[in-house]
Amino acid sequence: MPGHAQAEPKPFFWISLKGRPQRTAPPGHDRFRGLSGWMELEIEVVSDYLYVGSGQLELHSIQGGEQACYAFARRNQGLIIPGTSLKGAIRSIVEAISNSCVRIAGRSERIRSDAHKGCEYKERDRETLCPACRLFGTTGYRGRVHFTDAVPVGEVKTEIIKIADLWPPRQIRGRKFYQNKRFQRLDLKPAKNHRFLEAVPKGARLQTTLFFENLEEEELGLLLRALGLDQHPEDPQRVIFAFPVKVGGAKPRCLGGVRFTPKRIRLLEGGPALFSALLAGESSSAAKPLLVRFLAHRELLDPEAWERFRQEARPKNEFCPMEVY
Template sequence: MPRNPNAEPKPFVLVDIPSKTPERKPAAPHEKFAGLTGRLELTVTVVSEYLFVGSGAYEFDPNHGNRRPDVWYTFYRRNDQLCVPGTSLKGAIRAIVEAISNSCVSQMRRPQERTASNAHKPCQWDPKKAVHENRLCPACRLFGTTGYRGRMHFTDFLPQEEIKPKVVKIGELWEPKRFDPTKRRFYERKTFQPLASPAPQQNFRFVEAVQKGTKFQGALLFENVSEAELGLLLHALGRQVEKGQVTIAFAPKLGGAKPRCFGSVEFHPERLRLWGGNIKGLLAPQEVQGNDMLQLLSQYLQACRNEGLLHEPSWTALKEGLKPKNERCPPEVY
């Protein structure tokens, strides 16, 4: 019998950790250009009710009079401008890549968070070996690991226009007490439930968030990746090929308060710049956008599937789990 029979359904998307061992291949060196190097410019649009990316700082209102927020967590800023830092994007997208490519489970923060599969323990880098002699899973080859610099990163994403954030009251956030070592956990896209009273209250907190429809612009930078690897990144950004067209498969989640159903965003490619060598050995840019860009992205997405880099059962489970649901998100402890 559940501990709390009146608790609302947990907004979890559970993706099985495959029984198959991750395919670890030699790490790619950095000393020369090979494969695809370039920049994909992106627009991020908030599609959940709110997005919160914490700064680790607080603001407070000494005159709240117990009628409005007293202390709240602030949104991340760069030079006093609201911003989604590239590191937040990288962490969120890496978690998706690990799940859909059958990679190692890189984050095990607590002793009890151990996978049931010893084969999925974090990749190990041996500094005594040459770069190409170290073998890494697909995610570690792209994003890096201790001792090895990754071949992709995100710039900071800045707002398209002036944003007026809102201080929102949410139920307190607690670490899960139960952990399933056979699955990876993500959060569903449900509807946020606003709370009636804006007054400070035990077991609730306030966060500074941006609202649905807010747009940020930035870029994904990649170096020496294959077409299949770039296709894997595009899948993790929530894109797929459907009836010959590049379409949205799901909205990844960014930032904090995901248990309160914050953070769903859509990534929209705007322009692709690729760098290639010419007859003098110099790098020259090729810039594409519109239909020409979408044709290339479709090619990369298909290459990912053709080369078996996408783990189809995990991709299907995550795609279905992250589809929007016409259900309320639990406002309190669940």
């Protein structure tokens, strides 16, 4: 359907692979150095819907009949976004904007660049891990960044929506990301090559905590940019939302755009003070001064990839394709 494809521009973009990742030895886990702590993040759904699959099909009553429906992820009956989903989403952006290796690739997708094949950790090798592997880990090296499962803030209700089936990409031209466009609503009549999803609508809010250990300030700067934050171009003291981050499934239908807002940040001093602080339940500090401080670091950023990502991932007031493309 070439005519159809022209009528509906594809909702994704590529960040090309170039050069080679800057690989260095990661810090060990044996002692505290750098910055450790946690960040409380609010997550707001800014695309029309968010769908994070549980892997379960459930029966729902739709237009007078029972229909199989892909259920949203839950824990103890409550909706969640698993921490692993959040980590995967943030990691893929970190990989792209820091020219790291490619670990998040579909089964059918082959990496053409040898330089970007997944890092292998060797304990005595000094040039072993790219920025993303140093942060998120790889075989033999535990990551220093972890997300808790996100849980709803207040009441979050799901809705049933219908989408046309999705097809994997046939070719790969670098790192693929989906844009933030508008969802085209379909009627709920059961139809061939369509499926029902249980999704969370725009405006829903959830919260998660990002734990980090032994990070450098430039690593926190990179992480914050992967969360969609940036310095204001004219005033570096202001923090802006640069783009929504894509989380969960059905991204080719433009689902899953979320905005991360850091609410509080707690930095722990190393050594025994860390544990006494934990035991005392010391309160965390306001986020903004620390965000400004970390965002000032651009050492790990690939400026060209970052600029392209910012332009392509910002919300576009265009419709997402409804059908196969």
